[in-house]
Amino acid sequence: MPVSMPAPATDPRPEATRPEARPDIAHLDSARPDIAHLDSARLDVARRLLDLLGDTTTEPRADPQLEALTLAVAADLPVLLWGEPGIGKTAALNQLAETLELPLTTVIASVHEPSDFSGLPILGDDPAQQGVPMAPPDWAVRLVRAGRGLLFLDELSTAPPAVQAALLRLVLERRIGTLRLPPGVRIVAAANPRSSAADGWELSPPLANRFVHLQWVHDHEVVVRGLGGVWPVATLPRLDPLALPEAVALARRAVCGLLTARPELVHRLPTTETRRGGAWPSPRSWDMTLRLVAFATAAGASREVLSLLVRGTVGDGPGLELMASMDRMDLPDPEDLLADPAGAELPERGDLRQAVLDGVVAAVRNRPDRQRWDSAWALLARAMETGAPDLLVVPATTLASLRREDWDVPESIERLAPALALSRRADVAAARVAAKAGR
Known part of the structure; x- marks a missing residue:
């Protein structure tokens, strides 16, 4: 009786993935029982592909928010990055730690208990005599042993109030x-x-007031170049050793000058819960601001970076007031300008130039005489040659009202007259257009 032979087993894998279609790994399948070797080889190939995807470089690139972050880190102030999920906050911290060669310790605040930050009680041999020590968690011990590192407290806004209290x-x-x-x-x-x-949860006011708050947003060009393999490099600021005393003096003069003129800004607790969980002014946050102004000055940081830092420490309103006050600190003395109007150098920014011209007119009003009045007109004529004439309308009108009967009209007024008349007509036309639009 003929014996029927069983049909040969067919390879269930697609043809393109069979070992015979892959000469580079076909030899591994020569011994069919050891399929694990084949799977291991495929995982090796997958790992090589992942390594290639992770092979990125960095480049120097102007990034105000990254520069603000590194300045706050250099100043040894706690920083809180606010941003939507997936915006790249964690990636930025990983890259910062790698660039600065600091070991990164990540702690998800929302999955910990208050005792994880205040310490766990450990009973000794004689608690009545020795007390009950509070043992720290292992990650804190590792940081102390290393002596340096970057502690990253992630998901802070999902930590319940009890954990936030323990973080203080x-x-x-x-x-x-x-x-x-x-x-x-x-x-x-x-x-x-x-x-x-x-x-x-909203951050509690005591915890929020301990941080420099930075809004983290994505830059389209940075994301595109980063996905292409090139990310901006995070470097600590270079502080000029010779500029340190001057930077401290400027910071103290700026902060103390503003708070002297505006004492109500020393402490202002916001009225809404959301604002209390952000940046707001207090003696503590002003002390942090002073430190940041000194560091930014010594590092030669841009005005944009400094604005991000001070607004992230005391809030938008007080921060902008401080920036405006600092701008006026560098304005020339009106008396120096009146003494040498021909050699005067006026600010390029329109608001600062307007402030200088208003200061000159105010100085003439406080101590009017013919020579100072003529010098002020010469200065206005110089301002018209180097800037927009519409800035001169108000100071010129005020200065003209200070004329005494025995003062002759200087030649500089005649040079200013056409520009001022044109500026007035433009203002009148603009007002008419606005009035029609409002009907």
Whole structure:
């Protein structure tokens, strides 16, 4: 009786993936029982592809928010990055730690208990005599042993109020249980707005007032170049050793000058819960602002970077007032301008130029005489030659009203007359257009 032979088993894998179609790994399948070798080889190929995808470089690139972050880190101030999910906050911290060669320790605040930050009680041999010490968590011990590092507190806005309360001592005093973080450890946190956070909470005012708040947004060009393999490099600012005393003096003069003129800004707790969870002015945050102004000045940071830092520490309103006050600190003395109007150098920015001209007219009003009045007109004529004539309308009108009967009209007024008349007509025309549009 004929014996039927079983049909040969067919390879269920697609033809393109069979070993015979891949000469580079076909030899691994010669011994059919050891299929694990084949799977391992495929994982090796997958790992090589992942390595190629992760092979990126960096380039120097002007990035105000990244420069503000590195300045705050250099100043040893806790920073809180606010941004929507997926915006790149965590990636920025990873890149910063790698560039600065600091070990990164990430702690998800929302998945920890308050005792994880205040310390766990450990009973000893004689608690009545020795007390109950508070043991720190393992990540804190590793940071202390390393002596340096970047502590990243992620998902801060999803931490419940009890955990936020436990973080107060860590953020301000840098203490966890019985341990104190060494000076080489910097603290950076990240949070999503409550509207986009999972079970989000508003930050408590005491915790919020301990941070420099930076709004983290994406730059289209940075994202495109980064996906192409080139990301901006994060470098610590270079502080000019010779500029340190002057930077400290300027920072103190700027902050103290503003608070002397505006004492109500020393402490202003916002009225809404959302604003209390952000930047607002207090003696603590003004002290942080003073430090940031000194660091930014010594580093030669741009006005945009300094604005991000001060507004992220004391809030938009007080921060903008401080920036405006600092701009006026560098304005020339009206008396120096009146003494030499021909050699005067006026600011390029329109608002600063307007402030200088108004100051000159005010100086003439306070001490009017013929020579100072003539010098002011000469200065206005120079301003018209180097800037927009519409800035001269108000100071020229005010200066003309100060003329005494026995003062002759200087030649500079005749040079100014056509431009001022044209500017007035333009203002009248603009007012008419606005009036018609409002009907």
